[in-house]
Amino acid sequence: MKQSIPKNKKSTIFNNLKTANLAFQNIYPGDTPERQPVHTVYGGANLFKYNTAESLGKVALNSLKTYAPNFVVFAKAFGLQGNEDLPKAKKEIKKLLKKFQKATPEKRNNLPGQLAFNIYEKVINKLETEAVEDFRIDFEDGFGNRSDEEEDATAEQAALEVAKGMKSKTLPPYIGIRIKPFTEEMKERGLQTLDIFLSTLLTETKGKLPRNFVVMLPKVTITEQVLALVQFFVILEKENGLKDGELKMEMMVETTQSIMAPDGTNPLRRFVLAAQGRLIACHFGTYDYTASCNITAKYQTMDHPVCDFAHHMTKVALAHTGIWLSDGATNIMPVGPHRGKELSKKQKKENLEVVHRAWRQGYDHVRHSLWNGFYQGWDLNPAQLPMRYAAVFAFFLESIDDATMRLKTFVEKAARASLIGDVFDDAATGQGLLNYFLRALNSGAISEKEILATGLTLDEIRSRSFLKILEGRNKK
Secondary structure (H helix, E strand, O other), rough: OOOOOOHHHHHHHHHHHHHHHHHHHHHHHOOOOOOOOEEEEEEEHHHHOOOHHHHHHHHHHHHHHHHOOOOOHHHHHOOOOOHHHOOHHHHHHHHHHHHHHHHHHHHHOOOOHHHHHHHHHHHHHHHHHOOEEEEEEOOOOOOOOOOOHHHHHHHHHHHHHHHHHHHOOOOEEEEEEEEOOOOOHHHHHHHHHHHHHHHHHHHOOOOOOOOOOEEEEOOOOOOHHHHHHHHHHHHHHHHHOOOOOOOOOOEEEHHHOOOOOOOOOHHHHHHHHHHHOEEEEEEEHHHHHHOOOOOOOHHHHOOOOOHHHHHHHHHHOOOOOOOOOEOOOOOOOOOOOOOOOOOOOOHHOOOOOHHHHHHHHHHHHHHHHHOOOOOOEOOOOOOHHHHHHHHHHHHOOOHHHHHHHHHHHHHHHHHHHHHOOOOOOHHHHHHHHHHHHHHHHHHHOOOHHHHHHHOOOOOHHHHHHHHHHHHHHHOO
């Protein structure tokens, strides 16, 4: 068969293309298969204790059992799929609850509200075992502007509490601090808090950081703010005996300037480069961002169109770079207006209505984030945790059967194509399907046993890599 292109010319062009392709892959390695927390709880640094995560879990569980004492109330509060088929009368609810208690797992599938029952049980288990996945000890908005003496003392005390939590193993899987921004007015204060906190912590722990520790830099507007933090990281690592690159950072996307630079370009990629491999996540700041867009307080919500614009700009700028993206928070707290043990029926009813209304609004906001591909968000109050997990679990479980069939079919086709020598160049889609299950697994929505329905083995699931799964199957 005659070919018109000389081999030496083809080789030269393809070598140049190889260089470009590899450079592109280096910039866009794809989404990391590592576990990403589904939320971050922000709490004032002055309130942080070594067992704060456990305490928040107990408050969250109490809120759930007080305002959703069974899965029927839970389903109607959140408008879960199939809630309209559930009874409203107390007697009928009791009958249905007894049926669920007596039925085997297989027979429960035929009862009305099975999905809601499943989600409710999983939420309770999550709150009992790992209510807080990620916690940010907040020295910024959650702490406010205080005297230098008070913030210095708080930074030292918070570090000692973290050290105590490390020793007693009560810290959540992910933890970090949010310092004040590196603006001209606040840069000295932000650095001083970081220095005191880290120096105290590392002295107390003999040079050990908590696992998955991160420093959050808020209100980033220019590349030099990110670079400055990285430069201080280098000094702090050297002075405290840490490994090079051990300190990691996150940044807040909460200003219009972090979406559009003065030259009319999106600066997020430049921020990533300035971080020199230390940036692991970008968190959206709903209320600072909407305020910077001149949105009045009443309409500063997570699902406002200006937020969606910023979300999509961030997603486009950082997609497939391996940088985690997190949405912001709902500022409507699900807390009843009436406190105390001796409440009237009217007061209890008002509390219930307020909490359910706030839960539903927060639930809708989280679902909006998930729909937009943001799998993490903020929580500001433990009473929001039932809402967070209800939304996350429902999001995954409502479509689990379809996703199971898609992944099973996709893996079989990909493995067969590779085995017979056909070109298969859609690993990103396969990893995306696998990531759906990994996210569901990490959040507690499903168990490893439930993923086995995809036809994958536990070892394949734990590899967290679609390419490794293909490679392993092709060797057999």
